[in-house]
Amino acid sequence: MGRKVCRDCGEDKPAEEFYVDRTAADGRRGNCKSCQKAYVRKRYDENPVQNGDRRAIAARYRERHPEAVRAQNIANLRKRRVQMRQTVQDLLGNCCARCGTTENLQLDHMREDGAEHRARLNNNHDLMLREAIASIQSGEGRYQLLCQPHNLEKHWEHKRAEAI
Numbered sequence: 001m002g003r004k005v006c007r008d009c010g011e012d013k014p015a016e017e018f019y020v021d022r023t024a025a026d027g028r029r030g031n032c033k034s035c036q037k038a039y040v041r042k043r044y045d046e047n048p049v050q051n052g053d054r055r056a057i058a059a060r061y062r063e064r065h066p067e068a069v070r071a072q073n074i075a076n077l078r079k080r081r082v083q084m085r086q087t088v089q090d091l092l093g094n095c096c097a098r099c100g101t102t103e104n105l106q107l108d109h110m111r112e113d114g115a116e117h118r119a120r121l122n123n124n125h126d127l128m129l130r131e132a133i134a135s136i137q138s139g140e141g142r143y144q145l146l147c148q149p150h151n152l153e154k155h156w157e158h159k160r161a162e163a164i
């Protein structure tokens with residue numbers, strides 16, 4: 001047997017282009033290999049649960065519940081940010097570098113490059129925190145914790161120094 005017409009796409013193809021099917025009269029499937037592959041793929045996409053494909057199930061869920069997925073993503077981001085902030089504080093000793101209080105702590109850019117830092121990272125707090133953690137861990141000495149009043153005090157000292 002040399003050639004066969006595919007019942008799906010109607011193309012005339014060599015017999016090897018059809019999967020072997022011992023139950024078929026001529027020993028080959030009625031549709032060609034590419035049509036059969038497309039059919040299997042389509043069925044797989046349509047019935048992810050039946051096929052046990054967890055990724056397809058997740059994709060379907062995302063498609064059907066975009067607002068729930070978005071809310072979950074935002075919650076995850078927030079959680080990660082809180083964790084990163086805590087990591088920064090832990091690494092810096094959890095107290096003001098000037099008075100030792102543990103209240104109202106703020107992250108201080110010791111080299112006064114906070115504005116530059118924010119601008120460079122497009123105000124992306126997650127990236128800023130990640131950079132801060134890496135910097136503190138490598139001992140660069142760029143960051144310290146200051147309580148709100150002392151951060152303000154330092155700010156005015158800096159302004160005064162600039163004026164002189």
Ligand SMILES: [Zn+2]
Pocket residue numbers: 006007008009010011031032033034035
């Ligand atoms: Zn075909």
Ligand SMILES: [Zn+2]
Pocket residue numbers: 096097098099100101146147148149150
């Ligand atoms: Zn203080």
